[in-house]
Amino acid sequence: xxxxxxxxxxxxxxxxxxxxxxxxxxxxxxxxxxxxxxxxxxxxxxxxxxxxxxxxxxxxxxxxxxxxxxxxxxxxxxxxxxxxxxxxxxxxxxxxxxxxxxxxxxxxxxxxxxxxxxxxxxxxxxxxxxxxxxxxxxxxxxxxxxxxxxxxxxxxxxxxxxxxxxxxxxxxxxxxxxxxxxxxxxxxxxxxxxxxxxxxxxxxxxxxxxxxxxxxxxxxxxxxxxxxxxxxxxxxxxxxxxxxxxxxxxxxxxxxxxxxxxxxxxxxxxxxxxxxxxxxxxxxxxxxxxxxxxxxxxxxxxxxxxxxxxxxxxxxxxxxxxxxxxxxxxxxxxxxxxxxxxxxxxxxxxxxxxxxxxxxxxxxxxxxxxxxxxxxxxxxxxxxxxxxxxxxxxxxxxxxxxxxxxxxxxxxxxxxxxx
Amino acid sequence: xxxxxxxxxxxxxxxxxxxxxxxxxxxxxxxxxxxxxxxxxxxxxxxxxxxxxxxxxxxxxxxxxxxxxxxxxxxxxxxxxxxxxxxxxxxxxxxxxxxxxxxxxxxxxxxxxxxxxxxxxxxxxxxxxxxxxxxxxxxxxxxxxxxxxxxxxxxxxxxxxxxxxxxxxxxxxxxxxxxxxxxxxxxxxxxxxxxxxxxxxxxxxxxxxxxxxxxxxxxxxxxxxxxxxxxxxxxxxxxxxxxxxxxxxxxxxxxxxxxxxxxxxxxxxxxxxxxxxxxxxxxxxxxxxxx
Numbered sequence: 001x002x003x004x005x006x007x008x009x010x011x012x013x014x015x016x017x018x019x020x021x022x023x024x025x026x027x028x029x030x031x032x033x034x035x036x037x038x039x040x041x042x043x044x045x046x047x048x049x050x051x052x053x054x055x056x057x058x059x060x061x062x063x064x065x066x067x068x069x070x071x072x073x074x075x076x077x078x079x080x081x082x083x084x085x086x087x088x089x090x091x092x093x094x095x096x097x098x099x100x101x102x103x104x105x106x107x108x109x110x111x112x113x114x115x116x117x118x119x120x121x122x123x124x125x126x127x128x129x130x131x132x133x134x135x136x137x138x139x140x141x142x143x144x145x146x147x148x149x150x151x152x153x154x155x156x157x158x159x160x161x162x163x164x165x166x167x168x169x170x171x172x173x174x175x176x177x178x179x180x181x182x183x184x185x186x187x188x189x190x191x192x193x194x195x196x197x198x199x200x201x202x203x204x205x206x207x208x209x210x211x212x213x214x215x216x217x218x219x220x221x222x223x224x225x226x227x228x229x230x231x232x233x234x235x236x237x238x239x240x241x242x243x244x245x246x247x248x249x250x251x252x253x254x255x256x257x258x259x260x261x262x263x264x265x266x267x268x269x270x271x272x273x274x275x276x277x278x279x280x281x282x283x284x285x286x287x288x289x290x291x292x293x294x295x296x297x298x299x300x301x302x303x304x305x306x307x308x309x310x311x312x313x314x315x316x317x318x319x320x321x322x323x324x325x326x327x328x329x330x331x332x333x334x335x336x337x338x339x340x341x342x343x344x345x346x347x348x349x350x351x352x353x354x355x356x357x358x359x360x361x362x363x364x365x366x367x368x369x370x371x372x373x374x375x376x377x378x379x380x381x382x383x384x385x386x387x388x389x390x391x392x393x394x395x396x397x398x399x400x401x402x403x404x405x406x407x408x409x410x411x412x413x414x415x416x417x418x419x
Numbered sequence: 420x421x422x423x424x425x426x427x428x429x430x431x432x433x434x435x436x437x438x439x440x441x442x443x444x445x446x447x448x449x450x451x452x453x454x455x456x457x458x459x460x461x462x463x464x465x466x467x468x469x470x471x472x473x474x475x476x477x478x479x480x481x482x483x484x485x486x487x488x489x490x491x492x493x494x495x496x497x498x499x500x501x502x503x504x505x506x507x508x509x510x511x512x513x514x515x516x517x518x519x520x521x522x523x524x525x526x527x528x529x530x531x532x533x534x535x536x537x538x539x540x541x542x543x544x545x546x547x548x549x550x551x552x553x554x555x556x557x558x559x560x561x562x563x564x565x566x567x568x569x570x571x572x573x574x575x576x577x578x579x580x581x582x583x584x585x586x587x588x589x590x591x592x593x594x595x596x597x598x599x600x601x602x603x604x605x606x607x608x609x610x611x612x613x614x615x616x617x618x619x620x621x622x623x624x625x626x627x628x629x630x631x632x633x634x635x636x637x638x639x640x641x642x643x644x645x646x647x648x649x650x651x652x653x654x655x656x657x658x659x660x661x662x663x664x665x666x667x668x669x670x671x672x673x674x675x676x677x678x679x680x681x682x683x684x685x686x687x688x689x690x691x692x693x694x695x696x697x698x699x700x701x702x703x704x705x706x707x708x709x710x
Contacts, residue, residue, distance in 0.1 A: 043527070045635050047536035084635075175680050203679045206639040208630045209438055211431045211560065212674040212682070218554045219424055232633040240629055243557035245548035265631060267543060303535065 033076035034069070034331055036061060036318070037096040039107035039117070044084025045205060045231045048260035049109050052311035053131070054079055057106060059299050060318035070325045078102075086116050093117035097124035103331045104321050106131060106314065110230070111178040115405055118143055122403045127333050131317045132310055133259065133278065135181035136387065137407030137414075139359065139394035142333075144340060146317045146353065146362045148279040148309065150185035151389035153366055154255055156382060157277040158189035158226075160368055161253040164275075166223025167195035170250075172213065172237065174230035175202035177408070182228040182255055184411045184418045185389070190226075198222050203237075205230060210237045214244050227254040235262050242270035251275070258376065261306045268373040279364045279385075280312040280350035281376045292349035309350075316348035320355070341396075352384065359394045361387035389414070423552030428675060430551075434560045436667035437567040441626070442640045443647040443659050444570065445619030450648055451655040452591045452611050455505060456512060458519040460644060461637025462526040463616050467493050467623025468632035469530060475542045481628075489624030490617040497616020501609050509608070523637065530634040543628050563625060570618070575656055578710050587611055646690045652700020657709035661701045666690060 038057050041050035061077040069075060078100060082088035089108070096102045097120065105121055106129040108114035114130050118140060121128040128143045136149035162169070169190050173179035179202055187197050198220045201213055217225060229237055238257070241247055253275045257263065263271050282293060292315070297304045305311075321336070323346050328335040345354030351365035363384045369376035392414040393406040406413040446460045457463075467489040474484040504522065508515045546558040578584035590597040590607040598604045623632075630636065647666060651658025669689040674682030697704050 042536070043531060043635075045633075045638070047531070047635070048633070051536045201678045204683055206642075207679055207683065208626075208636070208639050209435060211434055212428070212671055213679060215424070215428050215431050215554060216675060218427070221553075232635060233630075233639045235633075236630040239543070239631060240557065243543070243548075243559055243629060245555045245557070270543070305535070 033074045034071075034325075035078065035100055035102045035104075036075050036321075037078045037080070037100055037102040037105045037107070039080045039082055039089060039092045039096065039105065041084045041109055041113075042079075042081040045233065046084040046109050048232055048262075049132075049310055050081075052261070052305045052307065053109075053314040055300060055305065056296065056307070056311045056315035057318055059296055060315045060322075062299070063295075064318070064322050070322055071329065071331070075322075082113070086113055089113045089116045090120060093120045094124075097121055097126040102126055103333075104129065104336075106317060106321075108132065109310075110176065111135060111181075112176050114138070115177070115408075118405070119403065125333060127321075127336060129317050129321060131313045133255075135178050135185065135407055136361075136389035137181070137393060138361075138405050139390065139396065140403045140405075141337070141360070141396055141400045142403065144317070144320075144355065144360045144362075145390075146313050146320065146364075148364060148366060148385075149361065149387045149389050150182060150189075150255070151387060152279065152364065152385040153277040154182070154185050155189055155388075156366060156368055156380070157253055157255065157275065158186060158195075159193045160277075160380065161224055161226075161251075161275050162190070162193055162195050165251050167193075168220075168222040168224075169195055169197050170217050170220055170222035170225045171197055171200040171228070172225060173200065173202055173228035174234065174256075175204050176230075179203075179228045179230065181407050181410060184416070186226050186228070186255075187418050188411065188416055203229065203234065206233050208233050208236045210240045213237075214241060214246060217246065217250065218244075222250060225250055225252045227252055228256050229254075230256055231260070235260075235265055238262065238266050238274075239270055242266075247271075247273065258371075259308045259310050261308060263371055263374050263376070264306050271371050271374065274371040275368065275379075276371070276376070277366060277368045278309040279366050280307075280309040281367055281369050281378060282307040283369065283376050283378060284350065284367065285378075286349070286351070288347060288351075289349040307349075312349050313353075316346060316350065316353050319346050319348060320344065320353065354384070356386055356391075358397050359387050359390040360396060361390050363387075392416075421552070423554055427551045427554035427556060428671075430556055430561070430564075431675075432668055432671035434556075434564055435671040436663045437564045438626075439643060439647050439663040439667040440571070440660055441563070441567045441622045442619075443644040443651075443663060444574070445615045445617075445622060446644045447648045447651065447655045447659040448574075448618060449612055449615035451653060451658070452587065452615075453509075453608060454512065455509075455612070456516050456519065457615075458516060458641070459500070459523040459526060459637075460619055461639070461641035462523045463493050463497065463619035463637075464623035464626070464640050465530065465632065465634065465637040466496060466526065467620030467625075468627035468630075468636065469534065469623075470620065471624040471627045472542060472632050481542060485624045485627075486621075490621040493620020493623070494613045494617030496620075498609055498613035500616070501612035505612060506605065506608065523641075527634045527637070534634070536634065557629075559628065563629075566625060570621070571656060571660060574618075575710055578656075583610075643686075646687070650690050650693050650700055652697070652702035654702035654706055654709045657706035658700055658702040661706065662693075665693065665701070 080092040104127045122142045133147040173183045324339040328339045341357040354363040366382045368380040369378045470489040470492045647662045651662035670686040673685035
């Protein structure tokens with residue numbers, strides 16, 4: 001314990017000591033490659049999310065480099081593996097900002113990891129992209145959150161599934177900030193649509209036995225289950241649910257299922273009928289997506305994992321940043337941020353993705369899909385959805401000098417009351 | 420609360436207890452008999468799961484791969500590990516701890532690089548659903564309870580009635596005396612470690628259809644099985660079963676009444692209380708003469 005504390009103190013001291021040289025160093029490095037750092041879990045329980053994200057980031061950087069790079073310079077991609085440990089996130093973020101003098105950092109999977117590194121990157125004034133769907137509420141001039149948020153996805157998912165299945169909803173969620181806050185969003189949208197959340201349960205990330213919960217669901221007799229479970233161990237829930245025959249009687253909708261390619265891990269019979277909403281599915285039918293998936297398969301060969309929102313958005317976010325650098329004609333952080341905040345957009349495999357300047361979030365397409373035989377069939381699509389959740393609390397146009405996570409303690413900050 | 424719910428919940432709690440026993444037995448044998456703390460225990464369970472998935476996908480009957488292939492493969496791996504790693508470290512508890520931790524990381528890394536971070540475990544046992552009034556349980560869970568009981572019986576009878584069991588117990592009690600009586604003690608250690616590993620592999624194989632396999636799944640098991648074995652104390656079978664009953668029972672009941680987070684906390688709290696009151700585990704006070 002004391003060792004840890006001392007080390008942390010040492011790191012904090014070292015960070016301050018290194019901050020000044022970092023700025024000088026950046027000028028000196030101007031003739032070298034552009035430094036793109038990615039910090040994503042490739043081992044430990046979160047690797048089911050992180051590995052495809054790293055694969056698509058590599059593909060994007062390779063393509064940009066093969067196309068002549070940016071501003072006549074090549075991009076040097078450096079990938080760190082924080083091994084699903086928050087402590088390593090902080091360490092690598094400091095290393096990326098102070099040691100590598102990164103021009104941009106794309107990092108973080110869980111909201112916990114994002115909140116561990118966001119302040120560090122803001123302090124070092126290192127441009128930061130977070131490319132994962134999350135609970136909303138980050139309001140940070142230096143940080144671009146390109147993933148979808150509950151107002152874009154859950155807001156569509158809840159009424160659609162409630163109309164289809166019924167108004168009594170049972171919520172199961174992962175026990176950390178994402179699950180807790182998403183459960184509140186679900187509660188809000190369920191009551192907005194005249195339904196009722198009969199019970200909400202939270203699970204630590206290493207729980208693998210869901211038997212008692214399944215009995216509680218049977219006792220509560222809901223019309224549907226809404227799942228915000230996260231990580232490899234939680235995949236057990238869907239299998240045990242199906243093994244008890246529950247998938248035939250009480251269907252599941254989820255805000256997370258599929259983004260770790262869970263639909264490929266369980267069988268068709270176990271997963272059929274689940275409904276999810278994301279801003280990207282591999283099954284989207286468009287030329288841009290067909291070309292993206294085939295390029296990805298070519299680069300990965302037989303080992304290519306399935307593509308999901310996290311993977312596709314990591315790819316698109318790399319291009320968003322590259323486009324901003326091109327238009328700014330510079331890698332200077334402020335100039336790049338200014339270009340991004342003009343509402344910069346790119347056309348990617350998911351459709352058009354544009355930066356929304358009040359929140360530094362993304363306007364993006366959202367798709368609703370139903371699982372059948374390990375594939376998602378898209379049933380509804382919505383174009384250019386704004387992040388209305390974060391817009392409730394965040395206005396970076398009015399006050400750019402912010403670096404706050406407003407939903408830290410739940411949705412009260414947005415004036416939303418949860419009973 | 421109606422009667423059906425009580426029955427369904429009762430079965431669920433017994434399943435929780437059986438589950439805890441199943442994942443802890445392999446560790447209990449290795450720790451209880453050899454005083455080796457095997458931090459790669461979770462990975463032995465994980466390897467059992469992978470063995471079942473791979474052999475089933477290769478066309479082996481799922482029951483054969485769960486009941487025979489998984490324990491045999493992981494047992495052989497256990498024997499190899501004992502020969503190459505553990506036997507050099509007997510009596511050096513901290514060193515074995517470090518070595519098996521390293522082994523655990525190595526196995527996770529190896530499996531990840533061979534099979535990738537996530538593996539499709541689309542195998543499911545061809546068993547249906549059992550209804551109790553409005554409630555349903557998976558028949559496979561009931562089978563797992565039965566298998567766990569049978570496994571405990573087999574271990575009990577092996578240790579109690581067979582010559583091998585007698586020699587093994589003798590070696591663990593007094594190695595020098597056993598060796599003076601002509602027992603090859605290194606061989607007994609090797610077999611015991613292999614046997615413990617085989618049981619971990621067996622557990623992993625049986626759990627693969629309900630939890631799925633991932634290179635990192637061992638982490639979810641190791642802490643719980645350690646707590647169970649330590650709370651149980653030195654007597655292998657009686658200790659593991661009684662500790663599983665206490666901890667699994669507390670976990671199941673509290674999870675039902677409050678929620679899984681508090682349920683996990685209650686399990687850990689029960690273990691702390693237990694060890695405070697009985698520092699040598701349950702079998703330090705009760706069932707001392709048991710097996």
